[in-house]
Amino acid sequence: MLVVCLLTPSLTIAQQPGAAPPQQPQPQQAPPTPFPTAPGARPAAPLVAVPLRSAAGPDYRLGNGDVLDVLIAGRLDVTRLQVIVDPEGNVNIPPLGSIEVGGRTLLEGNRKIGERARALLRFADVSIAVSSPRVFDVTVSGEIERPGTVQAQATQRLHELVLNAGGITPRGSARHVQVSAGASTREVDLLRFELRGDLTQNPYVVDNMRVHVPPRAAAVTLAGAVRRPGDYELGPDGSLREVLDLTGGLAPGGAGSDARLTRIGPEGRKETVSVDLRTIPEVPLQSGDTIFVPPLSVIQDVVEVRGAFIGVVDSSKTVTAGKPTIVQRFELAQGERVRDVVVKAGGAAAYADLRLAFVDRSGQSGPRQRVPIDLQRLLVEKDESQNVLLQNGDVLTLPVVEDKVYVVGEVKAPGAQDFRPDLTPREYLALAGGPSNRAKVKNTTVTFRNGRTYAMAEAPPLEAGAVVTVPEVAVKWYQDYLLIAQTIASLITAYTGIYVLFNGPLNNNN
Secondary structure, three states, rough: HHHHHOOOOOOOHHHHHOOOOOOOOOOOOOOOOOOOOOOOOOOOOOOOOOOOOOOOOOOOOOOOOEEEEEEEEEOOOEEEEEEOOOOOEEEEEEOOEEEEOOOOOOHHHHHHOOOOOOOOHOOEEEEEEEEEEEEEEEEEEEEEOEEEEEEEEEOHHHHHHHHHHHOEOEOOOOEEEEEEOOOEEEEEEEHHHHHHHOOOHHOOOOOOEEEEEEOOEEEEEEOOOOOOOEEOOOOOOHHHHHHHHHHHHEEEEEEEEEEEEEOOOOOOEEEEEEOOOOOOOOOOOOOOOEEEEOOOOOOEEEEEEEEOOOOOOEEEEEEEOOOOEEEEEEEOOOOOOHHHHHHOOOOOOOOHHHHEEEEEEOOOOOOEEEEEEOHHHHHHHOHHHOOOOOOOOEEEEOOOOOOOEEEEOOOOEEEEEEOOOOOHHHHHHOOOEEOOOOOOHHEEEEEEOOOOEHHHHHOOEEEEEEEEEEOOOOOOHHHHHHHOOOOOHHHHHHHHHHHHHHHHHHHHHH
């Protein structure tokens, strides 16, 4: 009988006399004109309707503007019609009348309409589906490629919305996305959804939602035998356990017991400590930390270089004193020396201070040591005494050359001046405001970085890092002579008074 009913044409309820015709979905309005942009700013993306990409599930919340497909199967006929949820959250289904479904899930709405149908029709089976979900505006701002107001469908989730807006910029934070709906605001970790599939971090979009992508927060680097090496932003927890859980942990061939944590300490100095990742300890991480896991098959010694090296393709670039520098680790083969590692790092940069390089070495039975290395003698003068044999864990640092000349002593504005090779010491004195009234200019000295000191008149051309010292004159003009005379007179007067007080009465008694 059911097969016969499905194959036999039947009149729908909408065709019965007196019944209202089925409601048709409202045509979508043309997208509004994009907001004007400031001069020089990136033009806003056009606001276009996003095509439906996912079907509404049973937990989908019905709301104003949803277009529903309603199917009522009776004993002899089947009725199909489309209805729209009105602003009050009701749907009008003849002959069932107006039924409130707004705010209910699709499953709850289906049950409520079915109960109404069975109350009026003895034999009826009702099912509803979302034919066209409602469309509304969502505001996206912050570090996103196309910020502004975009149209979204209620079946979309936050991750899809962000992709439709161009995605997050390289400067943006994927782990601290701020989502506001009404008076409530929550923080969403989209990176956890991408890597772990956590749907709690990828909510559905709702009407009047506001999405803000803040700048990227502190990040750490995972390197070596890990499942997903790379740079990762720290989450709210900020622990090593949380980062490894997010990225999948160690690779099958990783030596977790010999992992190393490198951290930038005080004064920009790097410190490396061993970490046993077999138990994944609760180690709080800081911005710039690097976790390196060596392969289990071959635990290779490593050496770190940082500073004014040219670098190679995979070097981590930083900036020191306005000059590009690198921080990188290299495997240390047995017998390798300083020159070998300098070649691996691409060589010394033109702005490197070759004479002030040094190696930080952790002592086996004592404190850390600092070994000075004169790369000028090693690379230019071919002095092999500076080609020191390196050890596991050594840190080779090549500082950036000074680009200042320091003027100190009796000048009006002592301090650092930008180095210019065409200026003389006297011109640097002028840049420092000139000598003070107590300056002894003819005794001015110039001290170079190598420690040699010259009189100003005999000094060679200045180099960056040189120090120009203007001494103080011992006696200056008549003011100093007058002060000396007054001091002597005061001493004579005081001595005379003491003599009179103590010797005068004695002489009278005699």
